[in-house]
Amino acid sequence: MESLIPIINKLQDVFNTVGTDIIQLPQIVVVGTQSSGKSSVLESLVGRDFLPRGTGIVTRRPLVLQLVHVAQEDKDALRSSEMGVPADVEEWGKFLHTKNKIFTDFDEICKEIEAETDRLSGANKGICSEAINVKIFSPRVLNLTLVDLPGLTKLPVGDQPADIELQIREMVMQYTCNPNSIILAVTAANTDMATSEAIKLAKQVDPDGRRTLAVITKLDLMDAGTDAMDVLLGKVIPVKLGIIGIVNRSQLDINNKKKIAEAMKDEAGFLQRKYPSLASRNGSLYLSKTLNRLLMHHIRDCLPELKTRVNVMASQFQTLLSSFGEPVDDRGQTLLNIITKFASAYCATIEGTARNIETTELIVTKFASAYCATIEGTARNIETTELIVTKFASAYCATIADTARNIETTELFDYTNSRACHFQPNVAGRKTLSQREARDCKVIERLINSYYLIVRKNIQDSVPKAIMHFMVNNAKDSLQSELVSKLYRSNALEDLLAESEMIGQRRTEAAEMLEALQKASHIISEIRETHMW
Known part of the structure; x- marks a missing residue:
């Protein structure tokens, strides 16, 4: 048992090299x-x-x-x-x-x-x-x-x-x-x-x-x-x-x-x-x-508790060190790997084949809810709906070149013009309408509202399809090549892959501590049962 004290001295030396007292030595x-x-x-x-x-x-x-x-x-x-x-x-x-x-x-x-x-x-x-x-x-x-x-x-x-x-x-x-x-x-x-x-x-x-x-x-x-x-x-x-x-x-x-x-x-x-x-x-x-x-x-x-603590902490620091990843040696290859993984994950999310299907469902559900709420929520205010749909149609047409001829857009403009005519019933300068004119106006209003619902339904169905066709699929097909062309430059590699000083320091400290713990575990494992009594 006399040899136990020199063993503790060895452990003391090991842990003093990393400047820590997390292991409570006798x-x-x-x-x-x-x-x-x-x-x-x-x-x-x-x-x-x-x-x-x-x-x-x-x-x-x-x-x-x-x-x-x-x-x-x-x-x-x-x-x-x-x-x-x-x-x-x-x-x-x-x-x-x-x-x-x-x-x-x-x-x-x-x-x-x-x-x-x-x-x-x-x-x-x-x-x-x-x-x-x-x-x-x-x-x-x-x-x-x-x-x-x-x-x-x-x-x-x-x-x-x-x-x-x-x-x-x-x-x-x-x-x-x-x-x-x-x-x-x-x-x-x-x-x-x-x-x-x-x-x-x-x-x-x-x-x-x-x-x-x-x-x-x-x-x-x-x-x-x-x-x-x-x-x-x-x-x-x-x-x-x-x-x-x-x-x-x-x-x-x-x-x-x-x-x-x-x-x-x-x-x-x-x-x-x-x-x-x-x-x-x-x-x-x-x-x-x-x-x-x-x-x-x-x-x-x-000693038994000390041995257990050293082994547990070695496992913890191994996990911590792994979480920091390995230092980057080949920056070019590393950047290509990152771009490829990102593009693959992006496409998988769009296609619905991503591992985290809940995330995909959440994105789709939130988009659908927000989109439908925008369409449905403005139905009560026909003028506001006109303004929103008109502005969206303009932005949509500007984003998607060659799409001004879409039937939905044409219907939208027809509807807007018809609605404008509807709000000019006393063009002749009369202050009141006859009974017949009032009845005709109500019929026209019902027809216009019905027509508006048809137009809104067409817009609601067509816009997501157009976005998917002209934007999402295009982004999915060209994302990786676009990222490579924009990011893979020798003068940008250093900035793009620069590791924060804090992470580098933490990796170094974790590696040193893991080495100390592994040495300590080896020292303790050399103790024979005969030394204990």
Whole structure:
């Protein structure tokens, strides 16, 4: 089961290359206020000084720290894969952003962390959510994956933004809300545990304390006459994963370059003197072993769900990538294919053979409804009908050359003239009609109305036929050749087939994510059942 942590490290590397946190990997998240001793905790786990120190916010970007235990029998094989590691070097480091560069000087690792922090976070003590990834290879470390986060703070200092507290809290919440993370809540022993910001934040995301391990630092700095016995026994704040106390190096020790190995000996002596009954369950060495054990078991529990999630997301991104289509290589051939498909779909819709027959029916039905409504709806207003039909006939004749002789058009003009005569009954200047003239007018009006209905029916039947014959069939027959002649030009191909920048970017991102997920699936599939127990 020891090999599970290096596998998670590989997954971490894979997903960090695409800059995403959509896969919630098991890891240990270190949380604490400024000056709570987080850096000392991490350096005691590594056994070397390698973290930047100073006043105010020093950790301004998440630091993903992967500790890789190098067994004696594995050194030669590991060195062969880690190009550039001298034979006499037992410990070295690597950053993800510097590729294969090897750091054998831990002071250089510290400087690289500072430089990379300033590169994205600036020099004004601001923060950045993009993580720095560093691996430490050593025979003195246990396999662990930890994330060091900026220390919780209350007030901005110097050039820090006014909302620095909110920014840090949001970043910490982003990592601690991951249900696959173990929260390492660091609190100094010389502060009130009941008001610990780290414990308080951990309770927000892990109210049952099932994935929270508390670390009490600076045990040797408690006021004279007090001790942390009740705290270490869990009587003050119960934490299911336990509470471990450690002794940090003082600032004077750090300034005097006191070795961590020597500091750990002093720590063991202090625990034996001050807390003899608890000495074996506290201290930096015990913390390292506990974290290693917790992380391995946590990975084992999370792995089945993680495997399922990776496979599901790989399928989703494969579908997404397919929806974007392939990048256009041969623009000319691509344009011809598009024109051909469009012309075929257009003709199929007209002929009623399109796959989406509902769409065809909808178009025909709406046209028929609108056309008939126009004809029928104006029957009550004979003058309006005359005007509409006359204007339509004129436009229709202008559109369809050689069609002025159509019987419907002739009938229309005859009807219009007859109707005009009908509305001139007192041409002789008389104000009233005789009884006979009035009767004749009514007969003529009925005849004209009947004739109008005949003309309207002929127009209603003939216009769609004429449109189909002179316009639709012509468009259907000449559409493809017309499109080719108008669009297939070398100087227009670039504009016609230019892909939007957004789609191109989304395709690239989807391809990178799919590749990462496929790599992750391959890494997980290499885990044998024997590794799980």
